[in-house]
Amino acid sequence: MALEAKERFKGTSSEKTWLTGILKHKIIDYIRKKYREPVFEDNIIETREMHDSFDDKGKWKTGPQKWASNPQHLLEQKDFLNIEKKCLQDLPRRPAHALALRELEGETTQTICKVLNITATNCWVILHRARFLMRKCIEINWL
Amino acid sequence: MINHWTFRCNDVSDLISRSMDEKLPLKIRMGIKFHLMMCHLCLNYKNQLNLIRKAILKLESVEEPDFVITRLPDQARQKIKEHLNKFE
Numbered sequence: 418m419a420l421e422a423k424e425r426f427k428g429t430s431s432e433k434t435w436l437t438g439i440l441k442h443k444i445i446d447y448i449r450k451k452y453r454e455p456v457f458e459d460n461i462i463e464t465r466e467m468h469d470s471f472d473d474k475g476k477w478k479t480g481p482q483k484w485a486s487n488p489q490h491l492l493e494q495k496d497f498l499n500i501e502k503k504c505l506q507d508l509p510r511r512p513a514h515a516l517a518l519r520e521l522e523g524e525t526t527q528t529i530c531k532v533l534n535i536t537a538t539n540c541w542v543i544l545h546r547a548r549f550l551m552r553k554c555i556e557i558n559w560l
Numbered sequence: 561m562i563n564h565w566t567f568r569c570n571d572v573s574d575l576i577s578r579s580m581d582e583k584l585p586l587k588i589r590m591g592i593k594f595h596l597m598m599c600h601l602c603l604n605y606k607n608q609l610n611l612i613r614k615a616i617l618k619l620e621s622v623e624e625p626d627f628v629i630t631r632l633p634d635q636a637r638q639k640i641k642e643h644l645n646k647f648e
Binding site for chain 1: 607613
């Protein structure tokens with residue numbers, strides 16, 4: 418299999434990167450098979466998104482920029498609220514549900530865990546991810 | 561565990577979100593505060609998450625209230641109702 422694929426491999430990377438690539442795919446395949454629950458698929462993506470925003474010392478690569486001198490003013494703007502709405506609708510399903518339960522229904526994380534059938538740790542991660550994605554989406558669409 | 565005086569931005573972004581859901585231990589809160597005094601990027605992050613929270617509530621009151629709620633699975637809504645009934 419690997420040798421067949423090597424035929425198609427155009428030699429743009431060294432053999433080492435090629436093999437590392439295969440290994441990574443194998444690991445991801447393994448995780449996928451082990452955890453059929455969609456939440457874990459979510460988590461794989463989550464790690465990548467957040468990881469990409471920080472350098473190897475854990476600092477922001479290009480950090481959150483200031484949106485407006487007066488945040489209260491933003492809340493009065495229809496355009497801003499429309500973007501907020503769009504970004505909320507664009508969130509992946511599970512983070513969107515977690516965030517809606519938390520912010521609109523005012524549920525505790527304990528309840529959210531039970532409702533979405535996830536562990537407490539995943540609940541933190543999913544809410545963190547939801548907010549992280551919302552912020553990023555708004556920044557991209559607003560600034 | 562990481563020393564709370566040397567939190568990094570990626571830790572702090574995570575902890576800021578957690579602090580919106582639960583009261584964190586004093587040591588952790590001090591660590592976040594300390595980091596925020598020196599890091600305007602994380603401070604922006606924190607302020608923006610608070611703004612997003614307020615805006616979500618505003619959406620519900622100004623816009624069609626159902627648009628997010630309907631995204632919740634029926635099963636989830638049912639479970640919430642059952643949960644709430646226990647306290648009545």
